[in-house]
Amino acid sequence: MAKGKAKGPKGKKITLKIAKNSIRITLDGGRRLDLSKMGITTFPKCILKLADVDELDLSRNMLKKIPSSIQKFQKLRWLDLHSNQLEELPEAIGTLQNLFYLNVCNNKLTTKNLPEGLNLLKNLHILNLGLNCLDSIPTSLGALRELTEIGLFDNALTTIPNSVKKLPKLKKLNAERNPFPDSTKQVEHADSIKCVEMLHLVQEKDLCSSCLKMCMDERDKLNKLMNVTPSCLKKPSFPLLLTPNSTAKDNQEEWRLRDNLPRHSTDHVP
Template sequence: MAKGKGKGPQGKRITLKMAKNLIRVNFDGRRRLDLSKMGITTFPKCILELADVEELDLSRNMLKKIPNTIEKFQNLLWLDLHSNQLDELPKEIGTLQNLTFLNVCNNKLTTDSLPEELNLLKNLRNLNLGLNCLDSIPTTLGKLKELTDLGVFDNALTTIPKSVKKLPKLERFNVKRNPLPELTEKEEHVDSIKRVETLYLVQEKDLCSSCLKMCRGERDELHKLEDMTPSSSKKLSFPLLLTPNSSAKNKQEEWRVRGTTP
């Protein structure tokens, strides 16, 4: 028998030196360790030496398990594990109290393999559970009061718990391509979620050329309408600021952490 026959793929070996060289500092000052698309099959133990990073990207690998030592990463704000082969998450993930973003999309997770400790992530704002094997959403996720984005698309869900529907800050709730008989096609993307449109002021230098052109055009149209409408009140002027709708802010987030939500 040939040596090594029958063994699974070993994957790429990550050394501490290699991992250190893959740390980047984001525009907001966060340190990000990017180990995505590295062909990793097992969680690299060496990166426990770098557990003070704020962002960890292990997406698009072949990981089957996340060890309980993930609890060492107490500074994590952002954790991306999408597109692996995970069939469970460790309960220790609930100790990452600073986490605001968690993406476990496109794995092999079932409802039973989601640890109850997920409800301890009190600061979590973005949770992506899409493209897994969920047949229900744990009602305990209703305790995540800071959630604004929740993705559960492409699962086997037949109902949505009321505790999740009533999350106070939920703005985007993607339930597409689930066998949910009580939802109409129009309701599929957002199930009775109340959207709040917010206005953000941004400087011209922060916009791309196409957005800048669009906003200038809208501003010029607005000025024309103002010139045609007599008014006795003096309006405030912001010469260096543009006022696009809230999609400007949302787009900035998508450009930075573009996930797999369709």
């Protein structure tokens, strides 16, 4: 009988031709390489030949590792890795000095595998670490002085360091569904941190199982709170869409524009 380690699922092979055909021009003229929902299990080396793109979307795949060669994407302003199986991030991610937005939500990241290089992303404005396995947040993230939004929801946090809560430009901090011993103390800086929930429409088929369960639980809670049922609502209905604060956002063009990003050729959010 043949021996050997059991192999994981064999993902789709991404060729350079496929990658080139997946480049999209954003509303503000940037170039986005969109390889989301492609069934990718390993980082496609061929895309290193397209390292001059402004945005890279590898979300909703089955990636377990991002190689240090990610540092070749020096023009990158937008990196979306949400809903994969990442257990760590490379130290080299800290070299992406133009990065404006980083989404690693819904992975398997632990605190010890967060690279120290994260605190080198001096231009980072939006960081999403939600739906991971974090039991603490490094105080070094307080070095991200340009940060305006940070997602820490659905982790195992018991506290948030003051260096993060008191970041000078922070406007939104979402730390819901963490086992804080006293949740009221975690929003003591609430006057300057607006814990705003944004509403996004997303098709149910595009949500991972954990996101879908979270959305449906939140919808049930909202219905109970309002003491109404979905059939009683008078608002226009969207039978195939879920509405509670989804972390998996498909159509974000309006959101990009609404966030008032700097008007440069690289400023665009997928």
